[in-house]
Amino acid sequence: MKVVLEHLTKIFPSRDKKEGGEVIAVNDFNLEIPDGKLIGLLGPSGCGKSTTLFMISGLQAPSGGKIYFGEDDVTELSPENRGIGLVFQNYALYPHMTVRQNILFPLQNLKGENKLTKEEMLKRADEAARLVQIGEYMNRKPSELSGGQQQRVAIARALVKMPRVLLLDEPLSNLDARLRLQTREEIRRIQRDTKITTIFVTHDQEEAMSISDFIVVMKLGVIMQTGKPQWVYDDPANLFVAKFLGTPPINVFTGRVEAEKLYIGEECVLDVKGAADQEVFVGIRPEGFILSKEGRMSCAVSGIDVMGRDISVVSSNPASVNTVIRSIISADEMGNISGSTAKFDLKPHKVFLFNKETEERVRFGEQIAAHEKMVAEMKAEGQFYSTHEGPLPREQDDKVREEKPAEEKKGVFAKVKGLFKKKPAQPAPSEEEGAEENTDTEGKKNA
Amino acid sequence: MTKTKHKNNWKAWLYLLPALIILAVFTVWPIINTIRIAFLCRWDNELETVVGYDYQAAMIGKEFVLGFNNFTSVVQNDQFLTCLGNTMLLTVLTVPVSTMLALLIAVALNSIKPLRKIFQTIFFLPYVTNSIAIGMVFAAMFGMIGIMPGREPISIGIINTIIEAFGGTRINWIDQGSSYWANIMVMFIYIVWNALPFKILVLLGGLQGVNKQYYDAAKVDGASRWRTFWRITVPLLSPMIAYVVITGFIGGFKEYSSIVGIFGDDMGPVGKEGALNTMVGFIYEFIDHNQGKASAAALILFAIIFAVTMINLYVSKKKVHY
Structure with a gap:
């Protein structure tokens, strides 16, 4: 039915x-x-x-x-x-x-x-x-x-x-x-x-x-x-979807596109053909990293979790939105970590760019063709495919507060509410939830 | 280890002591003494018969012996069967009716939001009102005054006024010349109404503890309201229902003050004193001159309550879902 x-x-x-x-x-x-x-x-x-x-x-x-x-x-x-x-x-x-x-x-x-x-x-x-x-x-x-x-x-x-x-x-x-x-x-x-x-x-x-x-x-x-x-x-359509799917969760960085090159921090990490110049969030799946001595992206290693077949490298980068970066690589590549710095190359199909303002996906290179193929395939199968159009919804509490300037009066209440909001909804994407809140509030301050 | 345990025990008993003393003096001893007295009797030379224990006789040094005489004379008393019959009748009539009504009212109260608190208060009022006072109000509501020799009595009771307003003929509920069944009817209404608040309270508490999701599930399963009530609400409430039925029976067998409230301590309408007497009333009649008989009657009442409660528990074990 x-x-x-x-x-x-x-x-x-x-x-x-x-x-x-x-x-x-x-x-x-x-x-x-x-x-x-x-x-x-x-x-x-x-x-x-x-x-x-x-x-x-x-x-x-x-x-x-x-x-x-x-x-x-x-x-x-x-x-x-x-x-x-x-x-x-x-x-x-x-x-x-x-x-x-x-x-x-x-x-x-x-x-x-x-x-x-x-x-x-x-x-x-x-x-x-x-x-x-x-x-x-x-x-x-x-x-x-x-x-x-x-x-x-x-x-x-x-x-x-x-x-x-x-x-x-x-x-x-x-x-x-x-x-x-x-x-x-x-x-x-x-x-x-x-x-x-x-x-x-x-x-x-x-x-x-x-x-x-x-x-x-x-x-x-x-x-x-x-x-x-x-x-x-x-092929996530926006930052929220990218963050919500996947364990370990996707790693998010702030970055920018300049002349079809993607910069995270000062490092140029990837060629992004077809993407316009803009400030972006960069989502990289944990499996999107390749350990390489000449890797273009360098991260400070803080630990390695051995999980048998794969290893999970825990590292950090100043441009990272989350506190830690998790990358899953094959155990064979472990030798490529020298000292406290890991150098990574990125798999282009595991890297997703999102416009910093709208948080909507910015596709580049082969992603554009892959996306079109996927949509065509789904339509051919008569399967439904849809993504959200128009401005993405924000946390409703923020909306209410913006409408109500008399926020100071109920200071304690707002604080309690804030606590609730920061509480992660579920264990998996907890880091992102927190991170998202931070960006939201930051955006509000700027405005 | 054992030593500290022992010490703690000793302290615990010390803390319990005041309560234990009070319990022993005012509860345990009277129970034991009641059983003892119930079996004491003596041959009275002046009356030329066996009489039960009474403490005035005991104080002037009369000797008592053990025997079953108190029980036989209680059972053979003219009043005994009347009292037992009245007690049984009122209990059997009022407990099922008041439980059903309480269940319906509790379910209704539970399903309304506005005015619930007001209705709850109204239904709870009888619980906090003195039952003698309620009895007097009932007596006024059902009563008649203005009885003159050779004339029809003039009724001013509101119940008769209402009956007449609806075209009925007035009924002599509780006054001189009233019929037994009219008296029972008044007692029935009074006792049911008086028993409702406690039952509603218990059942409403039970209802509020029932997970709302069962009702959602029943809705999805297509159960009608009536079936939901019988197949979901009643079984889930059955522990509370069992509780109010058992306490209702016990309370019913102890019925006394309601009769006094309406008929005074004559225990019946004028001219038929004692017609509505109950077991507790029967006990009270002997209490100041023949404690032996009173005790024996109390033990008989206890045995009846005990037996009925056992039957209740036995039935509820099969029907109640804990």
Whole structure:
């Protein structure tokens, strides 16, 4: 079942009436989700991804826009009439019912012509249980199951009604690392077996990249980029997307383009054909460095993490936005580090330039052709591809504060808010989050 | 190690001592003494019968012996069956009704946002009001005055006024000549209303502890409101429901002050004194001249409450989802 979201918007009224300023959780969201695919909605905490999911489920009413399942407009339909299955973040299994009763519950609620006989219900429940491999636990209570098993029961309960669309809210966040790997494969398998259009929400980019057919990267209620995970990773449309995807995270430097040469600090590190002269942020993937004695970029080495096949060189550079630079190189090249300075050459396809003002991508050299090829390929496949257009969203708190000059009055409150903002949303891109805040505030000071 | 442990123990007992002394004197000893007294009786030469223990006789040196006489004479008392019947009837009528009403009101209160605090206060008022005072107000509401010989009584009670306003005929609820079932009806309304606040409080607390996501899940699963109530709310609240039912039964068997509030210590309408007497009222009748009988009656009441509570616990073990 194709799912189409048109201008979907959700505005939450402000809780504090004096403070004013409503919160736009989802802002003019347009997306067409192809039939039978697994889609990952990805973004940091508070980017509106769960809100989007709950609007698709019908549990939250949109403030504006339309939702279509296939050709049906379901915007006004209540959740039970949409034909969706929803798996909650903490599963929300009914604690007083056994696994079988939990799975049967949606079937027992069917009315009218859809009503099933007892035998049919039991058969359907057994089928769903077999699909998620929990057949042997049917008579247990949820509290007697492990997290992973509860997760499967929740999926079985969502699937038993044979939904048109399956929605998963942070399905793996309550599992430990090993189970997470296992369960995400499981979700992939179940989705392939059932061919149900599946949308899942996560803040973990690795999770989203590993199992999704397509990912949708969101920030502050706005789509930043959509596409196949690998393509989005290889061709980020803006600084946010580049920073959000990848572990270890991308290294960001301030630099400038002069006469088709890229300078980081005073060093000319790369030829960038086709890029206009401008101030830029330079994003270099950790795997984009080549250790070389004649390397054009020099960094002060502060440590080396040996990870077996690869090594991770931790170094610093005055032009770096983050405090440390992480580069992953093959262990064979280790001999090329002499003393405390590492010299790097850069792989052009792992280096991304972003305009310093707009933070939008500046492509150069072969990247331009590669990008065009990619877009053409996606269009040929009938796959969706989109990137954010127009000015990128900024942190909303900043917006509110700019509108309100009487900030000093609530000094303590603002401070507390500031603390919250600096708190990293998730472990992976934490360094960048902090760095981004810094640049934001700096930009404000200058203005 | 053991030494310090021992020392700590000694200190702990010391800190507990004041409370333990008070408990021993005012709770433990009276219980033991009640059991002892219940089995004491003597042959009274003047009355030419066996009489129960009373402390005035004990003080002038009368000798008492152990026996079951107090129990047999309590059971054979004319009032005993009336009292037991009234107690049972009121308990069995009021506990289920007040629990159901409390559940409905709690769910309703939990689902409204505006005015919730005001309604909560209104429903909680009976809890903080003296039950005798409430009884007197009820007596005024259901009562009639102006009874003159040979004339129809003139009713001024608001309940009868309302009934007449709706075209009904007035009912003699609690005054002279009123029927037993009219009396029971008044008691029923009064006890249910009086029992509501505590139950609402407990159930509302329970409801607020229920994860809202279960309701979202039920919505997605297509459960109607009624089914959600029966299949989700009631089972999740079942520990609280069991609690209010068990305490409700215990409270019901101890019903006394509500009767006094409405009928005074005659325990019944004028001319039918004692018709609405309860077990506790029965105990109080003997308490100042025949403590033996009073104690025996108290033990019988205890046995009944104990048995009913055991049944409650047994049933709840099967039906309650902890």
